[in-house]
Amino acid sequence: MKKFALAATASLAALALPSMAHAQEAEVFAGISGGYHDLGVDGEIEDDFPGVGIDDGSPIVGVFAGVDVPVGESFFAGVEGNYHVGTSAIDSEYGASLRIGFRDAGGAKYYLRGGYQEVNFDFAEIIDLDVPANTYDGLDDTSGDYLVGAGVEFPLGANTFLRANVDTIAFDSARATAGFGFRF
Numbered sequence: 001m002k003k004f005a006l007a008a009t010a011s012l013a014a015l016a017l018p019s020m021a022h023a024q025e026a027e028v029f030a031g032i033s034g035g036y037h038d039l040g041v042d043g044e045i046e047d048d049f050p051g052v053g054i055d056d057g058s059p060i061v062g063v064f065a066g067v068d069v070p071v072g073e074s075f076f077a078g079v080e081g082n083y084h085v086g087t088s089a090i091d092s093e094y095g096a097s098l099r100i101g102f103r104d105a106g107g108a109k110y111y112l113r114g115g116y117q118e119v120n121f122d123f124a125e126i127i128d129l130d131v132p133a134n135t136y137d138g139l140d141d142t143s144g145d146y147l148v149g150a151g152v153e154f155p156l157g158a159n160t161f162l163r164a165n166v167d168t169i170a171f172d173s174a175r176a177t178a179g180f181g182f183r184f
Contacts, residue, residue: 030065031163031181033082037090037119038174058086060093064179068109074102080113084177091120095147107155117169118144145170159183 039056062084068076076099083094095118101111121141149167156162159182167175 033179034061035177058090060084109153117147
């Protein structure tokens with residue numbers, strides 16, 4: 001599956017490269033976002049270890065930035081990066097994705113995206129057990145995999161927009177974010 005995701009990402013990049021030659025048409029954007037990321041492991045662990053409480057979701061807040069380039073009359077392709085911090089099960093997460101989509105007559109953008117997301121977990125927040133302070137020291141608390149999702153951006157003015165995204169990481173987690181951005 002990882003080979004398929006990498007091949008799809010490379011194919012999208014190859015399609016976007018010719019239009020990136022028209023850099024004067026590029027639309028650079030950046031903004032802030034917040035949401036919720038559910039890691040989706042609570043049921044599995046609680047079934048295997050009765051009595052162990054799992055809190056595998058976390059509010060997240062962060063930033064995003066990227067660039068979109070027109071590909072034809074109403075279609076666009078682009079790249080985007082993000083960085084978020086969490087308040088419980090997730091310490092932080094970051095990633096990059098390719099975007100393809102279209103802009104309607106009113107300026108709203110609808111897109112699909114695919115890329116990679118790395119997540120840094122907080123085991124002490126996820127597993128509800130009283131354990132000595134150093135129990136999780138030395139454990140690898142990061143994991144990364146392919147990200148797929150969809151989103152929409154609605155213009156508020158000439159250079160500002162609201163956005164919403166729904167993503168999954170390797171179809172194991174669910175992540176929803178909303179944000180406010182600027183176009184440059």
